[in-house]
Amino acid sequence: MNEIDDTDFQLNHSGHDSRRTARHKTSWRVEDELEQRVNERTRRLPTIKTEMVREISDREHSEIELKLVKDEMAADLKNMIRLHELSTRLPATTELQPLLEEILDATIELLHADFGNIQLFNHHSAALDIVAQRGFKQDFLDHFSNVNEESAACGRAMRQGKRVIIEDVKTDPGFAPHRHIAASTGFRAIQSTPLFSRSGEVLGMISSHFRQPHRPSEHELRFIDLYAHLAAEFIERQRASDVLSASENRFRRYFELGLIGMALTSPAKRFLEVNDELCRILGYTREELLQKSWAELTHPDDLADDVEQFDRVITGETDGYTLDKRWIRKDWQIINSIVSAKSVRRANGSVDYLVKLVQDITERKRAEEKLQRSEMYLAEGQRLSHTASWAWNVSTGEVYWSPELFRIYGLDSDKVKPGYPDALEYVHAEDRARAQQTFEDAVREEKEFELAYRVLLPNGTIRHVNNLAHPVFDHRGIVVEFVGTTIDTTERVQAEERVRQAYERVDMLLDSVSDNFFGLDKEGRFTYFNEHAANQMRVLGRDPDALLGRVSWEEFPDMPNKANVLRVLTERVVVVDELYYAPLDEWVENHMYPSNDGGLVTFQRYITERKRTEEELRKTQDELAHVTRVTALGELSASIAHEVNQPLGAIVTNGQACLRLLACKEPDIEEVREAVECMIADGIRASEVLKRIRRLLKKSRGGKSSYSINENIREVLALTANELTKDRIKVRTELADELPYVIADRVQIQQVVLNLVLNSKEAMSDASWQTRELLISTERAESAILVTITDTGVGIAPENRESAFAPFFTSKEEGLGLGLSISQTIIESHGGRLWNKANQNGRGTTFQFTLPISEDP
């Protein structure tokens, strides 16, 4: 309550200094004031009443007095209510102007003024601008549109920082400059009350103007102060919010302008807000980024650094940081950036969020690197080009050498002073005369020249240089000097020499191999012959040099392997072929490799001799195979005789039956016909047996054909059936239907099957042997046909399993010991495999072989 009393005191007694009062208490103080006033008046009422009683005689005066008090009270009450309304509306008000207008109206009414205005301080002009007015004409407004001088009441109040009251403008000396305006407007008195900010600055002015000389009562002025206070508070608040929103707008604009990537990030490293530019830099959408932390997008190598700096911000050690760091874009591209982070803290000092600026410097970085590289290249180029310059004054013989030329010549520029013709002595003796001749010719003919020679350095090494020079003429057209460049070409010359030597070495190498070596380009044109190949061309009556650059298959239309050559050229694969080349009467083997230039190289070797040997070997093998076939047949001879004899026996018997039938009185012709038909069938049967034997005895010509392996097996079983029956061997076959064909020599494969069947028979021939079963099966096994021959015989001792295939290995008394060896040779020459294994149940042996499937159906 003390405070309120103080305030009250100030309100009552401090007059225009009331600006220092605590404004924030406005609202309740107004109510208080109201109450105070009412109480005061109420207290005074009895006194007045007493006076009324005491001065009963002066009733009329008393009544007037009472009415005045009552009026005054009513006015005060009205003002108070109005002020209260305004002050309660203040927090909700956003528009300044209507409020100021309302305050202006309230003050005019309060003071019973005739005119009034409110001015605001303009910082730019440092003057007061009228923002609201009542009753003034244009001339007044124009005159006081911008007030800052001492003369006007408002200007004075602004300068003095306190209220100014001019009771009569005509008597106030300071107001003299404005009297004509006052006169024309029609006012005589003014009060101007400044609107003070919280910090005491003048924000504006409330002025009231009166037609008659007048001074507002203190009581009225206190109300004015309250209104001034209210206005000031509102103005200040409005300004603050303007400033804030302007700053927010600026930030937002900056944020969205897209000059730089920006983000607000949380202390947990997450993105709270990102702008489009950052999205563009990092390649993510806004929604994706807001799901992520900057740490997970940071290049792993830069993360530790960033986190360390970030942690220092979090702990409060620093407020922000700037660093170069790399990001990993969504598309895995690496982005170089400069990142600036600044923290925004809460009142307790903890980090609320961080503002991060991310500048994409990838392009800049790239450009920098490019520039660095090109600078480096340039420097390197200058160093490597070894280009020196010189000038030669023809008339004086004076010579200028650039430092590089001294270096090239291996001379010390401090010790040697070159001149012509002295400089010639550095030229290699063998080139000197030619150089001198060139120089002199150039002088005489006044023309540019190019000259290459060797330089003999003092240390004995030789350098190759090339000179390019042109004459310089004076105004009369006479040659004064030659200006030239000297390029150290030693390395180039040496490199060329090395290349030349390398080529020579390659030539030597290729000439030294005994193969013919050809090079073809991608169009099939001859590019190279080694000496042997060149000789071959000569043998064929062609000039190898003339063939270079010509298309090989056009020059040699009879070239047998053109298809293979094209295959190497187009498919870029290594191809090896063997062919007989009639014009040379030679077999050749070509190894063709694709070469780096898109062409191919061929190593060609004569293999006629090898072919002949191979052919002889094949013949020998065939002979041997034949011998073993004959041997096998020998073993079968008894069975074969039986096979032939059987149909013959039937034929004879049928024939005899026929004779007897015909001898009857009434011959049964139908029966005779049947008998003859049987005889024919048996005759054919006998001849089939003989055919089979003949086929087996035939010498193989190595001709392969496409057929089903089952045919081989059936034929062999037909040949051996009798033999197997004799030994009471039960034969079972599991031959797969619709087996793909093999491509093989039918006779040879038949021999293999025969050998294996006879081996099995042999293994079961012991008289004491009880179980005698032979199983032959065929099946497809991937790209081959698998034939399995299983017997229940004595088996092969494990130690003999390998040697069973060796030539002349035999367990039979009459065997040649070549059966398995030959069989293996045959199968392997067909690209198959033959092997054996013991049966699972430990009884007997299984032989298996494979043959590749024919590509023909």
Next chain:
Amino acid sequence: MTARIPSEVVFVVDDDASMRDAISRLLNAVGLTVQTFASARAFLNKRLPDVPGCLVLDVRLQGLSGLDLQREMVERGIHIPVVFITGHGDIRMSVQAMKAGAIEFLTKPFRDQDLLDAVRSGIQLDRKEREERTELAELRDCVGQLTQREQEVMLLVVSGMLNKQIALQLGTSEKTIKIHRSQVMRKMRANSLADLVRMSQKLGTCSH
């Protein structure tokens, strides 16, 4: 084919169908009834007609061979004369076959007459053996009707002893022996002593 039981049958066992048919045709041509079999097992499994017959048997057969079948028949008491035929017979095989009782061993191709002769003699043999077996069976029936004493008397009679000697040996009277003797003669349906002796001999060769 008629339901009439033939008077005689030739069995042919050969695994070669055309040979089988040819033989069958030949035998038919001379009026013989033929039954053919593709294997020894098939033959053994078949119930054979109880008439004189002959077996034409191939030596080399799948499964049980011809010689095996011959052996098996002996073991089973099947009395049919066997004519062997073979694609290529060797001596060892033919000796073995003949030893086991074959009546002929023919090598294919054979003369038809040879086969027919062999078959006919086979049938003849079988018929004769069948008659002998029948007669012997009748004799055994008769012997079966004799008492123990009558059998003893008969044995002593056919050994040539006189009634008196027999009575002495058996410890009985001559009169009693006479009665036994007449019973033996009646039961054995013997017409004379010589007849009885012959019967006794026949029984004896078989019972030994």
